[in-house]
Amino acid sequence: MLQESEFNLIQSAISYLRDDLGFTIIDSEIPFKMGQVTSRADIVVYKTENNLEIPYILVEVKASKEIGKYAWVQAESYAKRLNAPYFAITNGSKWSWFKTGKIGESLEIDIDEIDFKGTNTETKRTIKNTKHFSDILNQMKDILYNEKLKTDEILYELIKILFVTIECEKDQNEEFFLIDDNVYQSHKIKDFYQKTIKKHPNLLDHRLPETFFQINLNDMTILKLISILSHYKLIDSNNNSVSSFHLPLNFENKRRSRGNYNIPQELSQFLLNFLSPNIDDSILDPASNTGTMLMEINKKCVSFASKRTQNIIREKISKNINGMEINPNLYWLTCMNLLIHGYDINGISILDIENVKPKHKYDKIYCFPPFGRLNSPHIFEDCHFKLRSFEEFFLVLSIKLLKKSGKMIIILPNSFLMSHSAKKVRNYLKEKMIFLSIVSLPPNSFLNTSIQTSVLVLEKKDDFSQQGPVFMANLNSKSILNDENSYDSILKDYLIFQDGNFEGNKISKHSFVVDGNLILENDIISPLHYVPEYLEMKDQLNHLKKKIKLDNVAEKIATGTRIKSKDNPSGSSIPLIKTKNIIDGKIIEKDLIFINKDTPRINLWPPGTLLISRIGKKNKIISLPSNFPEYAIDSNLIGVKLNDSILPEYVAYFLNSKYGRMQLDSIKINGIIPHLSISHLKKVIIPFHPIEVQQKILDQKDNNGNKIFSEEVE
Template identity: 25%
Template sequence: MEIELQRYYQVKKYLEKIGYPSESILFEYNISSAKRIDIVVKKENGVFIAIEVKEPQSVNFETITDIEYHPLTRKIQRESQEVAAEYFILTNGINYLWMKTGYGGRPEKIDEVPFSEFTVIKHTENEFISIILSHIYEFLRNFPITGNHLYDLSLVLFTKLKKETDENFDIREIFQSLFSQSQIIQQYTRKYSSQDILNQAIERLDTINLSTNKLIVLEYIDNLFLRNSNELSVPRWLSDFMMKILTPLPNDNIIDLFARNGSITSSVYLNNNEKVTSYYTNQNDYYWIKIHQLLFLGKEVEIIFEPLLLNGRTDFLIENLANDILIIPPFNQKISGAYESELFHYGIKDSTCIFIETALKAVREDGKVIVIVSDSFLSSSPLLKAREYFLRESFIESIISLPQDTFKPYSLVKTSLVTFVKSREQINQQTFYAAIQESPKEYLSDSTKSEQLNKILINYKKFKINENFTKSKDGFVVEELDVENLHFSKYLFTDNIYDNNLSKGFIYIPLKNLAIDIFRGSALISDDINGEIPYIGPAAIRKMRIIKDSFSYTSKNITPKKVLKIDTHDILVNAIGPNRGKAAIVSQEFNNLAINRHIIGIKANQNLVIPEYLAIILNSKIVQEQFYDQSSGSVIPSLNLKSFEQLIIPIPNFDVQEKTVKEFNSITVEYNNTINKLAEIESKLNNAFNNLGKEEDKI
């Protein structure tokens, strides 16, 4: 390692002498898992120079006369082409042979290219620091310390911040800690020591000060986790929004129950609160939380490792100690040891419920628990007892519906932000409702910079001081909650707050009152090889279409004794996946077919609603938003029968229903004619292409 580093320093010194900044020079750059370039010079997001370094005795530059065909020059040319480098160099640390690909595609010798001859792109300070941090992360991917790239970067950034904030810090402390935890990787023969790699990484950061650029570093870390972590990452806008809803006093004791990489903790600091206790369940998060402390406090404070929290063990929390607790729990966590929980003994093993129960015990009277819940928590029958328990022990101050993609790509489950206030005083307690309709497109460390988030926060503040505001999706007040259904969409419609774009002749009626029956299909098993009995599954249901070519098939010997069959004018709704909620009407052609468990059928009460109209309105934006709100499942979102009962449907009189159906059918005929005409034109065009060159010569 020492000899190779000496040679690297020789090349680095040479490049710096002709103007290249040190942070752009990377040692051993990965092309693939098995190939590396000795040294590269990077600029922006690409490689501009690829460099092959040889031992002085292994190459005689005076004998390299056939540059176009020499194996060494061809090798570095191929590597440079793989990374789209403009120039490539062969060197022994003393001599430098500069080349580029010539017009004939072969290496061509050129004069030395100083940095000043490149088209220099000036970077903002934000871009400059982000590029350096990206270079460090890339370097650690090539030369891992522990094998976990994110963890390795946390080691480097923590070490750099400790050097900035503590002049007595000794880097050897890091390695003593790592060796004691057996975290240094041993699974392959290492060419370089971990300390060499860490020192190299720290040296590359010498040109910047992380502490004075904390917001830039914070943005880089947040974006890094969104791109590279397989675990749930909390968007910065959301962690800040949670703090602004919480509005703690400066000296309040706050608990971050699942600190993860420290994003919630740092939002506490950003909102001028320093008294936060962070609990974490994964050792890989340790240095990330410490980094946030050093960035915003300039010092370390105690954080608490509690892996048993994931099993429901919460007896370590002292009751009535905290003012506020923030919880973004892991979704679908299995609970096995919540022996201190009342809900657990009632048979409720939902992890979110257990964590909320624990938090309510840990906060003081009038203390707040703000938590992200899946929307199934708000209305599912199995969790009714839990909701009743929470409304005995507390009142719900706010429920804010979050966008579908809030935790994408980790999960597409629909979620809401709920604020509980610990209190047995249940008299005249109101609840603030709102919906964040779209995730902010830009990175925001201050959620008030988003117009829609700021509107909600302004309305929330007015709600807190009993000041009137215009009811809308950005905020309205509910006087009394129905514990069976706490969904935003239920109160949006029952309180007549939807965008005033519906005629006054519409009334909102629950779907269960419009249907004679709402039913799920049979447990049919697909037989792709010998299946001869067609049935309708989710692949065949799209918006107002039943696609015959997408039917599934089963066999008689694996078909249940009782199979539910559909009738003409039944409405079929896709209950799973990205097309959940899409509805279609059953025509005479599909009468008496079977449907599987992923299809929900509806028999309309034709005294109240025309079936075709009901199918159309189920596909409308108004109802589709409710379907998304009612979805459950963190991996594959789905709908259940209970969620259909909660739907609120806007219904006009029969004249308007008939007119809507007639207009829709007219548009459908026009659409189908257009599709058929397009298919005809495409066929003619393909025939014209196929017949080119086959025509008889015409004179």
């Protein structure tokens, strides 16, 4: 990132080059390779030769009073790399000009010695890369911000203008850029937009807002936007309209309505490498959002073709690739995004969630559904359970729309993989599908949300299908979160899995193989529940001669109470334990607050009750001391009242050991806020002994219980 002072200097330098010296073709922050390192030129001035833009003057900007020798060496090396015949160095107040020569031999010159021919020629410029494209859109966005439009309105109107400009360029129609009468020109542009969208029946759907059927800007704003785009060629020599650049449809509004999150381009490419589309496949994206996934599928299919056959393949796959979207606004964005990038939209439709009747079947389905609760539960005809969330609805819909032996890839929140409420849908999934792969994604995979998700690759069962081994990977691991190549490393591991070139059940530090039948037998399908170390430890625990589930020795297991400030008046006598009161396995009494014993909904817990943190950081499991006759606990804690057959201190000692911790970690539901589920907590296994043996273990315990319980388990 540039410091603010240097950024301002660059903008000031560009103004000087353009306004005072008359240069017209100027770019800033231009990336280029210097060996293995990517460097950036502050400013590059171009000249035009044979309709090509050629680097002419490199300008290095330094935010310092004195310009040192290093700046000269750096600017010279950059100019040599870009083949710029001249370079300049400035700190804003002083400019030094040089003619590029051999390394160390460039000569300082006067600006009058520079030939200006070709540097002030107006020409249609080529868009160089995605950043260049984004800069152009940001210029247009700034104009629309001044019109005091909402963020979504800015997005919609910008797309309309971009669409009109591209359609004009396709038709080689320059008339909108040549009319002198501003009002007449803007009216022509509005009319052109309305005529053009009539060529695409999808854009005339009656469920779309009326504002989408016309351009809703004043005349001067339209002309300002068109004038920016008029300097650029939006269609390349292969007749592709900015198709290699990702259109930043979201701007600041990263999160879309109904729990929709825009899928990053690198993640969509990862999904396509995991489940590669074929040219002859019939393909569906049932939750297309803004069309990013559909475009990536199109590009992936076209990449298989030679240059000679690309147009034929493009036409063929346009008939095979289909998309649905439940949100009319996002449906419109999908259609416009595809059209702007030169793709067909005949296969795109609005999904009516209330009247969905699956008809067509598909070979492959790529689904990134919105997350969150449905307004009202949905029931499919042959399903005997209610679908209460969008992710459940889209999972079942995708299963129904898939052909036998067809494959699908879907992103689901981790809470679905293990929550009790989704158990019936998970059972339906196991009944209809074969698990091929499950990969837990990093927590910040999507902008403006830390919701934790997993990718499932599935195959629909036919009459002869059998569940085989399943590839699993954990990108949640701290050691891989900051690795920019984490997707690539998992793909390499997946290829090793497919080739069978591995021994045992572990492929790498983050990837492993699981017996698919084990997933079918268990309630949980999260990768965290099947890491080899946990399965090995769980197997050891299951082979203990004396063991018991926590639920069998507990009289009560429940979460605490959500306490309001009005519930702790003066004179209250019941201490309220919060997670912040538990530090290093002890309750810090000086920060305790007290509540009224008659508080509604309150559960009171006696000394000896185990306290387990339900959410947030790992705290040691402790038992309540006998300092008070009874306690209340807040809703971030789980209380476990044990029966007389087991000592609370013994259970806490075991749960704090590696055997207890690994069990607790494996059942943690990784939603936006990871939390423990009581239904899974009840199944935690504990070594069970007579009271006198438990006490003997406590008497000789080490710091964390690992040594004693390791000896017992092993």
